[in-house]
Amino acid sequence: MKLQDVTLFRGSEHALLSEVVDSRAVLLIILRHSGCPLCREHLVVTEGMLAEIPADRCQVVGICQGDGAEALALEQELELSFPVYADPEAAMYRELDMPHGSWWQVTLGPMLRQPLKAIKRMRDVRRPGRDVRQLGGVVLLSAAMQPLYRYVQRDSGDLPGDDEVLAAVAAHCS
Secondary structure (H helix, E strand, C coil): CCHHHCEEEECCEEEEHHHHCCCCEEEEEECCCCCCHHHHHHHHHHHHHHHHCCCCCEEEEEEECCCHHHHHHHHHHCCCCCCEEECCCCHHHHHCCCCECCHHHHCHHHHHHCHHHHHHHHCCCCCCCCCCCECCEEEEECCCCCEEEEEECCCCCCCCCHHHHHHHHHHHCC
16 A cells, blocks of 8 residues: 555545645644543644644644544544544554554653653543554655655654754745
């Protein structure tokens, strides 16, 4: 399967990634799963960065495991102005080589490294996605589906800095 042929779901609608991406580059915020509190937080942080992303040259899309109803509910609950799509078959994760973490990487490791943050985030844990060991990240694709920037989580508590993501967008979308 090619990346552009991955089928994504949002509510009761579905579309190929090539239909979701228009003539602009696309910044994909790839969640571990829709119940991950850090992933949910990352979507909100990305919403706050939208003013610094040139909308005429780069679109933003969230990707989660699960189904279209979960994706749309996540988008609406967090009041996001960019769409969130579900990849129930994890095809995009495979096409972008998003790895699976060990149990240590997705549970105890991040909790022991930053226990206070972990305790705070655990209050917002939701029903996990289909594959709780799936790691996420951030990928910037050209309109032709070529990776321009890729950040893959080392564990469930790892995300790129806002400055790093904005620098990648500025370098490739200006």
